[in-house]
Amino acid sequence: MPKLILVPTPIGNLEDITLRALKVLRSVPLILAEDTRTSGLLLQHYEIKCPMQSYHKYNEHQALERLCDRIEQEGEVALITDAGTPAISDPGYLLVRACLERSIEVECLPGATAFVPALVISGLPSDRFSFEGFLPAKKGRQTKLRELAQRDHTMILYESPHRLLKTLEQLAEHFAADTQVAAVRELTKLYEEAVRGTLAELIQHFTQHEPRGEFVLIIGRNSTFEGEKEPPIDDSKPLSEEERKRLRRSKKWNK
Known part of the structure; x- marks a missing residue:
């Protein structure tokens, strides 16, 4: 069954890559990369030899159908970005959606994000x-x-x-x-x-x-935020059951 595998890459320190990510990058027949030059340095560092194809925000709309065809052809394809997890403020979302629409399995490995x-x-x-x-x-x-x-x-x-x-x-x-x-x-x-x-x-x-x-x-929360406020509780008398419940739900109680 064809599969797209989203592989997080280090956001700076090259040692912040998982063993599983390396295993996937070494096993797939094709890697889609945001910038093949940047990703090439990572692959070279870990002595990974795999064909790469460019996939970035400037071509992602036009390339969707062609890339889905390629994934179905190759069986498994990895997607990486310059740094971090694909589709988080990086190209990837549209390809994930297109793959799911064509019943192509999508898997995302856990890993680096900023x-x-x-x-x-x-x-x-x-x-x-x-x-x-x-x-x-x-x-x-x-x-x-x-x-x-x-x-x-x-x-x-x-x-x-x-x-x-x-x-x-x-x-x-x-x-x-x-x-x-x-x-x-x-x-x-x-x-x-x-x-x-x-x-x-x-x-x-x-x-x-x-x-x-x-x-x-x-x-942090705007210090002048004027959202819904809890009504004050009269502490001069014992708390009612309703007031106890409200206290448990309140943010102050959970701090």
Whole structure:
């Protein structure tokens, strides 16, 4: 039965690849790669000799049917991106959907991705979060920022170094200045760094220090968020059963 296998690749340190991923890359007859030059360095490092074919965001719409035909022909084909898990802010989603529509099995190996370790080391609440990927470049950007300011949980963005300061300044138009933020860059690499603080402090930091490297931006709940609030409980008398239930459900109880 034909199968597409999504294989995560290291986001920096080449040692962050699983034995299973290496086994798959050595066994398939074809590897679809976002950039064959970048992926070629990885394959060369692990002495993997396998034909590669380019598959990126500029050709993914046009290539779908042809690639599905190729997968059915070859039996098993691996999909990799420059770094991380395919289809997470990288090409892959459309191919996965096309394969499923043609009854081609799809398998995804677990492995490297940038936003999970960035969230964990940010120090911000990780029990509930949303991954937003890259913000819209122009159309819909302000609408998205206003929407994020009304979220009651941690949010995760990807951002390039040349847009980071602008994004922080635009966030400050919708979020309170004391909203907690972490900017994590160069994960797993030599110059890995996490800058933590308030939104105002990060704007000041990156005004004075030019951003370098790709960033994961972790944004805490807007400190002026005005969502639904729990009604106050009168602590001058014993709690009713309903109040006890409400306390158990409340965020304060679960902290």
